[in-house]
Amino acid sequence: MERSAIPDSTSPEPGAESLESGCAPEAARDTAPAVTLLICTTCRAPGNDAPPDAERDGARLLASACAATVSDGVAVVGVSCLANCKRALSAAMVRRDGWTYVFGDLSPDSAADLLAGAALLAGSQDGLMPWRGRPDELKRGMVARIPPLSLPKETR
Amino acid sequence: MERSAIPDSTSPEPGAESLESGCAPEAARDTAPAVTLLICTTCRAPGNDAPPDAERDGARLLASACAATVSDGVAVVGVSCLANCKRALSAAMVRRDGWTYVFGDLSPDSAADLLAGAALLAGSQDGLMPWRGRPDELKRGMVARIPPLSLPKETR
Numbered sequence: 001m002e003r004s005a006i007p008d009s010t011s012p013e014p015g016a017e018s019l020e021s022g023c024a025p026e027a028a029r030d031t032a033p034a035v036t037l038l039i040c041t042t043c044r045a046p047g048n049d050a051p052p053d054a055e056r057d058g059a060r061l062l063a064s065a066c067a068a069t070v071s072d073g074v075a076v077v078g079v080s081c082l083a084n085c086k087r088a089l090s091a092a093m094v095r096r097d098g099w100t101y102v103f104g105d106l107s108p109d110s111a112a113d114l115l116a117g118a119a120l121l122a123g124s125q126d127g128l129m130p131w132r133g134r135p136d137e138l139k140r141g142m143v144a145r146i147p148p149l150s151l152p153k154e155t156r
Numbered sequence: 157m158e159r160s161a162i163p164d165s166t167s168p169e170p171g172a173e174s175l176e177s178g179c180a181p182e183a184a185r186d187t188a189p190a191v192t193l194l195i196c197t198t199c200r201a202p203g204n205d206a207p208p209d210a211e212r213d214g215a216r217l218l219a220s221a222c223a224a225t226v227s228d229g230v231a232v233v234g235v236s237c238l239a240n241c242k243r244a245l246s247a248a249m250v251r252r253d254g255w256t257y258v259f260g261d262l263s264p265d266s267a268a269d270l271l272a273g274a275a276l277l278a279g280s281q282d283g284l285m286p287w288r289g290r291p292d293e294l295k296r297g298m299v300a301r302i303p304p305l306s307l308p309k310e311t312r
Contacts, residue, residue, distance in 0.1 A: 079303060
């Protein structure tokens with residue numbers, strides 16, 4: 001399937017060839033990261049009508065994040081499609097035993113804000129990304145959050 | 157914090173009091189569910205200007221899902237806020253060792269489609285929700301998907 005396919009009611013999502021690259025070899029890590037930052041490498045910025053085989057804005061965002069200083073406890077991985085195409089560029093953060101976040105309306109220059117948010121999430125006590133101190137781009141660009149299934153449940 | 161708060165750039169998300177109810181007691185399950193369907197109980201349908209303390213459309217959707225027949229391997233849980241407010245009503249599905257999906261633009265009548273999608277996801281071989289056979293509402297309403305971190309990674 002062409003990687004530029006955008007999921008909608010007529011075209012299916014790409015398949016499972018998803019986690020495609022990271023900033024550092026897994027073998028180089030002593031411990032599992034507290035937060036994995038997943039950056040969609042297929043996204044094009046709104047209005048970018050470059051040919052499909054041109055470098056994608058999402059791939060530029062990933063490269064920028066990998067070139068930056070990444071906090072301890074944070075891993076950065078490229079993903080071929082997060083299916084958040086309506087609000088590209090897109091990224092997600094998965095906190096181990098905590099919450100998962102999806103962000104949209106990002107730009108190729110969003111690496112610093114994403115890494116700041118990932119560090120906040122990695123250091124949080126309750127597994128949520130604190131609102132205070134969160135970069136504005138990660139407030140405006142909030143798409144969804146998903147709780148960890150380990151949270152206690154009340155039964156009706 | 158008031159439960160009707162909607163996350164945006166000025167108002168923070170609700171806290172971590174998130175997984176609030178399920179269709180069946182955990183003790184009644186023999187095994188962990190393959191798929192957990194999380195339904196946002198705070199969402200109001202667009203245009204619904206009922207008072208904040210009126211029953212929420214999302215709570216109606218949860219009640220409808222719990223009243224329906226739920227496939228083996230699927231659990232249904234209410235969540236107080238998935239922060240997908242721009243495309244309410246909202247739900248997420250978490251496949252154990254598989255993909256997580258977020259859906260929006262749902263209605264109080266979407267329970268059957270959500271449960272059909274959850275059953276598809278629970279039965280899939282690759283941890284993805286098949287496109288073929290997926291209810292149209294879960295194609296049009298696709299908000300995001302997040303891969304499992306267990307997928308093999310290539311290192312650049």
